[in-house]
Amino acid sequence: MPDRFAEIESFVKIAESGTLSEAARRLGLSLAATSRRLSQLEARLGVMLIRRNSRHLSLTEEGSLLYDRAGRALSAIDDVETDVMRRATEATGLLRVVTTIGAARMRLAPLFRHYAALHPDVAIHLETAAQATNIVETGHDIAICFDPPPDSALTMKRLTDNPRLLCAAPAYLNRRGHPGAVGDLSVHDNIVVGEAQQELWRSVVGSGNGPRVTLSTNDGDMARAWALDGAGIVIKSLWEVADDLDAGRLQQLLPDVALPAASIVALYVPGQGETAKVRSCLDFLSRHLKKGWPVSPADRATPA
Template identity: 30%
Template sequence: MMKWEGVTEFVYVVDAGSFTSAAKQLGISTAQVSRQVNELENRLNTKLLYRTTRKISLTEEGRIFYQHCRQVLDGLEDAERAISNLHMSPQGILKMTAPVIFGDQYVMPVVLDYMQQYPEVEIICELTNQPLDLVHGGYDLAIRLGHLKDSSMMARLLTNRTLHVCASPEYLSRHGAPHTPNELAQHNCLVGNNSHWRFMEEGKQRGLRVKGTLNCGSGSVLVEAAIRGLGIVQLPGYYVDAAIADGRLIPLLQAYQEPKEGIWALYPHNRHQSLKVKLLVDMLATQLLSISQ
């Protein structure tokens, strides 16, 4: 126990900028704070603080010691919070956003399970394909697909997805199958939100602009159009896996397929300790794992 004595007082003095302010925050006397820090310095045989009548400042040894002690105290606070959360039930409003189709088909069923388990949480969910400003909009959580661009947010990988190029047997019997991405220029490509399809060639990512007779932001509509023989699609596996499995769609250009890309939970830094957010993200990570298989 001797090793801990004075550490909390020392960190509070540095953070508060004075012995008096630290004493007020700790609820003890200034003399007691001063005594504990003095004893800490004696035990370490090292001067940690320069003291004047106006201010205190860290010695070089004090700066190094403070950095380590601050991390230790932060870790203890996190540990106490984790134990406390075990005995708490999440409550309050959780505001989130997710892509329209993916959110409707995959995210919201998990959210409904979450609401049944934690009835004191009120969910506000905006399904949109626009990348909303989480901080300005007051959002606790966003589900994002693919490559992340917003480095100011905290992110957790929930699962992965793979993009597949495919067409129906009927289409291929009439038009033949492309053997390289460049041959897509001779085919009718059914386009979603992005008219640049992605491939890997010689170890490098390549974006290829495609065009066709249908441009629609709904993956479900594009799958149906492809099954009816109207053209070729590039879509994530969770749209086309069932149709590929039963032969209604045939995978193409597999040698040029990109590696799996992430499906992410994104949240502002001040939300990551929230119990209601953590429990929902944990549930999403568990239940969405199956779509990457």
């Protein structure tokens, strides 16, 4: 099967060089191989492209037509190859990111605005979804999520850990009192988010004396709203409630209880992390998210 691209490339070089020998030199081929490519192209197209003798060559009308269009096409290929290769070293182009609604509104939107200001050649599209892991089908470059499924075929980069803590609103604590020990949680009103948190609560309270679940939901924002309304004690990540703690809308409880942190991770298609825009974004997020917790959860605790 003829190499159509090699034939066209050789023809354009011959037309630009003016002689077969000079074209052969530019292509790094022998004179015979260069002449053979031209003959093969003319035979395949069924027309003469170049009039030639031992000292001179000129383009036929068909040759001029092919040179004009093929020359522009090869130049466009060179340009796009240069642009694509530049993206391996320079952050440029459209960067499509997906994450959860709460994460985007609370923390990521300001960070991406900062990233965009630092990288003016990158256009950011930040999208929100209930689940942010299926980026192969959605066409996103990066998904930012919490504790992704372990069987994901995507490459995962841990950006930082997000501490978890027990907290409740002052209104609830004034009504029901502060739990003084883990065992007291079994008689308090507790809010649980999702099935996975059922296990977390049981591990905190102890298998022999499970938590009293007053309200449960699969919606983290709803659980936070219940807690702010004084409905009970909730386990939340510091990312979600840092502002509430600072403003006194929620108070941390039992700061000595060690809860496993939630991992904030970025998922991307294997190999795509080699592009400069993805690599620079991941490095930026990792650096700035790790700066996001200047005060430890224990330091935020309000004594009973």
